[in-house]
Amino acid sequence: MRPLILVTNDDGVKSPGIRALAEALIPLGDVVVLAPDGPRSGMSSAITSLVPIRVKEERKEEGLTVYSCTGTPVDCVKVAINEILHRKPDLLVSGINHGSNSAICILYSGTMGAALEGAIFGVHSIGISLTHHSQDADFTNASQYARIIAEKVLREGLPSGVCLNVNVPHEQKIKGIKICTQTKGRWVNEFFKSMDPKHNSVYWLTGDFRNDEPDNMASDEWALSNGYVSVVPSKIDMTAYEIVESIKHWE
Amino acid sequence: MRPLILVTNDDGVKSPGIRALAEALIPLGDVVVLAPDGPRSGMSSAITSLVPIRVKEERKEEGLTVYSCTGTPVDCVKVAINEILHRKPDLLVSGINHGSNSAICILYSGTMGAALEGAIFGVHSIGISLTHHSQDADFTNASQYARIIAEKVLREGLPSGVCLNVNVPHEQKIKGIKICTQTKGRWVNEFFKSMDPKHNSVYWLTGDFRNDEPDNMASDEWALSNGYVSVVPSKIDMTAYEIVESIKHWE
Numbered sequence: 001m002r003p004l005i006l007v008t009n010d011d012g013v014k015s016p017g018i019r020a021l022a023e024a025l026i027p028l029g030d031v032v033v034l035a036p037d038g039p040r041s042g043m044s045s046a047i048t049s050l051v052p053i054r055v056k057e058e059r060k061e062e063g064l065t066v067y068s069c070t071g072t073p074v075d076c077v078k079v080a081i082n083e084i085l086h087r088k089p090d091l092l093v094s095g096i097n098h099g100s101n102s103a104i105c106i107l108y109s110g111t112m113g114a115a116l117e118g119a120i121f122g123v124h125s126i127g128i129s130l131t132h133h134s135q136d137a138d139f140t141n142a143s144q145y146a147r148i149i150a151e152k153v154l155r156e157g158l159p160s161g162v163c164l165n166v167n168v169p170h171e172q173k174i175k176g177i178k179i180c181t182q183t184k185g186r187w188v189n190e191f192f193k194s195m196d197p198k199h200n201s202v203y204w205l206t207g208d209f210r211n212d213e214p215d216n217m218a219s220d221e222w223a224l225s226n227g228y229v230s231v232v233p234s235k236i237d238m239t240a241y242e243i244v245e246s247i248k249h250w251e
Numbered sequence: 252m253r254p255l256i257l258v259t260n261d262d263g264v265k266s267p268g269i270r271a272l273a274e275a276l277i278p279l280g281d282v283v284v285l286a287p288d289g290p291r292s293g294m295s296s297a298i299t300s301l302v303p304i305r306v307k308e309e310r311k312e313e314g315l316t317v318y319s320c321t322g323t324p325v326d327c328v329k330v331a332i333n334e335i336l337h338r339k340p341d342l343l344v345s346g347i348n349h350g351s352n353s354a355i356c357i358l359y360s361g362t363m364g365a366a367l368e369g370a371i372f373g374v375h376s377i378g379i380s381l382t383h384h385s386q387d388a389d390f391t392n393a394s395q396y397a398r399i400i401a402e403k404v405l406r407e408g409l410p411s412g413v414c415l416n417v418n419v420p421h422e423q424k425i426k427g428i429k430i431c432t433q434t435k436g437r438w439v440n441e442f443f444k445s446m447d448p449k450h451n452s453v454y455w456l457t458g459d460f461r462n463d464e465p466d467n468m469a470s471d472e473w474a475l476s477n478g479y480v481s482v483v484p485s486k487i488d489m490t491a492y493e494i495v496e497s498i499k500h501w502e
Contacts, residue, residue, distance in 0.1 A: 044295035044325075045358045052445070052453035074295075074359070079454055082441045104371055106489055107296045108325070113358075120355055120437045152501055161435070162491045179499050182490045184412070186371045190333045194303070202303035203330055218495075231501065233494035238357055239433045240413045243484035244469075248430050250403055250482070 003029030003090040003154055006123070008076045009097065010040045010110025013058065013068045017096035017130065020139035024147045025093060026063050028154065032089070034080040036110075037068040041099075043110035045117065046072045055079055073114035081121050091154055092118035095166075096142045097129035102167045102220040103183035103209065106234060115163040119236050124153045125163035131224055132170035142168040145177070145229050158233070165232040169224050178228040183219040185211040254280030254341040254405055257374070259327045260348065261291045261361025264309065264319045268347035268381065271390035275398045276344060277314050279405065283340070285331040287361075288319040292350075294361035296368065297323045306330055324365035332372050342405055343369035346417075347393045348380035353418045353471040354434035354460065357485060366414040370487050375404050376414035382475055383421035393419040396428070396480050409484070416483040420475050429479040434472040436462040 005025050009018040013035040025031050034055070053071035060066070067084065069076045073094065081088060094114040101109040111127045118125030126149060130142045145168050158164065165182075168174070190207035211221050220230035256276050260269040264286040276282050285306065304322035311317070318335065320327045324345065332339060345365040352360040362378045369376030377400060381393045396419055409415065416433075419425070441458035462472050471481035 039301070042298040042300050044297045044364065046295045046297040047293040047359050047456055049293050049456045050290070052447075052455045054451065054453055075456070078441050078456070083444065083454060104487065107364075107367060107371075107487060108298050113295065116358060120358075149501075156498075159491070159494055159497075162494055177502050179495055179502060181492065181495065182488050184488070190329050193334065196303075200305065202305055203334060204303045205298055205300045205326070205329070231498070233491040233498065234489040235491040235494075236355065236358060237433050237435070238416075238485040238489065240410070240484040240486040241432065243410055243413055243486075244430055244432065247407075247482070247484065250400075251428050251430060 004087060005029045005031045006080055006089040006092045007031055007033045008035045008073055008094050008114045010043055010073045011098050012036050012038045013066065015098065016135060017098050017139060020143045021093060021096045021146055022064060024143035025150055028150055031064045032085060034067040034069055034076050034084060036073060036076060037070055040072055040110045042108050043072045043113060044108050045074050045113035048072055048075050053079060055084060073110040074117045077114050077117040089123050091150060092123045092125040093128065093146060093150055095128035096139055096146060098137060099129060099133040100131040100167050101127065101129040101165060102224055102230060103185050106165050106182060112165055116236050119161055119163040124158045126150060126153060126166055128166040130168050130170055137170060141174055161236045162233050165234045167220060167224055167230045169227060173227060174229060175227045178223040178230055180220040180223050180230045180232050181218050182232050183211060183221040184213050185209060255338060256280045256282045257331055257340040257343045258282055258284045259286045259324055259345050259365045261294055261324045262349050263287050263289045264317065266349065267386060268349050268390060271394045272344060272347045272397055273315060275394035276401055279401055282315045283336060285318040285320055285327050285335060287324060287327060288321055291323055291361045293359050294323045294364060295359050296325050296364035299323055299326050304330060306335060324361040325368045328365050328368040340374055342401060343374045343376040344379065344397060344401055346379035347390055347397060349388060350380060350384040351382040351418050352378065352380040352416060353475055353481060354436050357416050357433060363416055367487050370412055370414040375409045377401060377404060377417055379417040381419050381421055388421060392425055412487045413484050416485045418471060418475055418481045420478060422478065424478060425480060426478040428482055429474040431471040431474050431481045431483050432469050433483050434462060434470040435464050436460060
């Protein structure tokens with residue numbers, strides 16, 4: 001039986017990144033795309049509970065079915081696995097995101113929200129992003145690595161509760177894959193303050209990433225700025241096990 | 252100098268839970284509430300980037316200033332620390348959430364999104380939730396434990412990159428605090444399928460939590476169902492360090 005591959009993203013079903021990804025994965029199995037009907041960047045693991053969501057079949061061809069959904073990336077994964085697919089997928093790939101999701105951005109990313117949700121379902125899951133925001137970015141390298149890494153995961157699997165956060169540098173010459181850790185750092189100068197027509201202050205989210213460990217050669221930021229595809233195994237269990245004992249005296 | 256305490260939530264600035272929390276914390280320091288102007292449940296760590304956000308001062312009294320914000324819980328934390336507060340807060344407390352955020356719900360929770368964001372800023376941060384959804388739930392116990400735990404955190408601090416996920420059982424008799432791990436499990440039967448007036452299918456998110464380790468006495472679900480306040484130290488670094496070496500051969 002051919003593998004069943006669920007593809008989603010947070011840039012929306014019509015974005016060039018998800019098209020490139022679906023094409024790259026068709027040789028590996030039956031691909032079902034179920035993705036938001038428009039942009040859902042920065043949606044993290046958000047879910048829709050106050051209103052119902054809808055799913056629409058957009059097109060169907062040999063080895064590829066495409067649905068759009070009114071919900072978030074996580075909603076897409078949930079509704080695909082609960083309601084649309086005839087069986088649990090063998091692989092979930094989310095992306096290819098227009099823009100990096102390295103370092104702390106995993107927490108804000110809808111692309112990675114979907115990949116983490118796959119891991120909650122026990123589906124081997126990958127989120128993949130290109131370090132370039134442009135609509136006409138070149139997805140050639142990212143597509144190639146999406147396929148390479150998808151093949152590895154289909155063959156070897158992933159441990160329970162773990163998905164992969166893959167980022168691909170947007171440059172011609174890629175040196176290879178590096179297995180990394182999530183870079184420590186955060187965004188600074190996060191708002192551009194301006195006025196609305198009635199002279200009320202409004203705040204636009206923007207900012208610069210401040211890397212707190214620029215020399216850590218194990219970090220994903222180091223890998224990306226040195227021409228490697230970064231792969232961070234990322235887990236859904238957020239417990240800080242190393243702290244549990246040290247605050248037991250609070251009991 | 253009195254501690255500066257930032258309070259936020261995901262149920263909105265007018266919810267009974269955040270009022271109870273602010274009142275409980277006023278004896279400990281100067282409290283600034285900056286919270287969403289309406290419900291933002293299930294918003295996870297979502298951020299608003301396509302439109303600007305607004306902040307409005309709602310009221311000011313001795314030791315308490317209250318602002319509303321059009322953004323998500325994470326937006327509230329970001330705009331408070333970047334633009335509104337005159338200095339970095341000594342403590343962030345998010346809640347008291349109407350409904351549990353134990354186990355995997357940390358990933359979907361706006362309450363915990365805000366607490367994790369506090370940890371990203373290097374602010375000692377706590378998310379606190381009551382295992383009851385009702386608007387007229389009794390917040391007495393949860394408020395009391397919010398203050399107890401806030402005092403401990405103000406005194407002892409928390410390690411870098413770690414916040415606390417606190418859940419309080421909604422029952423009269425609480426046995427005490429238990430330091431726990433995030434329960435393994437997931438939601439099942441997640442959708443209620445119905446029709447819109449034009450007979451199109453719509454999907455409402457719902458479901459039941461399936462606990463994969465009901466006998467794990469270290470887990471937060473066990474603590475809650477046995478009358479304890481659960482405290483899970485939770486971290487912003489999602490790297491599965493234990494996996495990094497085992498996939499190094501992919502490089």
